[in-house]
């Protein structure tokens with residue numbers, strides 16, 4: 795497999811002979827793909843943040859950040875978003891407990907998505923070095 799960009803331009807698709815191109819650096823895979831048909835030779839893009847994140851073995855604690863929001867509404871929304879019910883959510887919110895303890899980066903990301911979905915944000919400890927969006 796050619797690895798230099800110069801060679802890439804000479805490389806034609808083994809399927810249809812069409813021109814080949816690379817993947818977007820943001821893509822989760824890397825390699826070459828045909829611009830004309832479905833052919834592709836790919837490997838996992840291990841530089842992609844998602845994979846780096848999956849390798850992060852740090853265990854995080856996650857809290858819901860809800861200052862400025864109405865407590866009762868927060869309790870209901872969190873109970874719903876996490877499918878833990880209002881009673882358990884009230885317990886966590888009232889006692890200032892983390893909604894998750896000892897979870898890995900990808901789990902933090904998924905919690906972030908759920909909490910963002912109800913208009914709140916999360917606080918993560920230790921410092922979370924991956925981008926949450």
Ligand SMILES: [Zn+2]
Pocket residue numbers: 807808809810811812828829830831832833
């Ligand atoms: Zn092709």
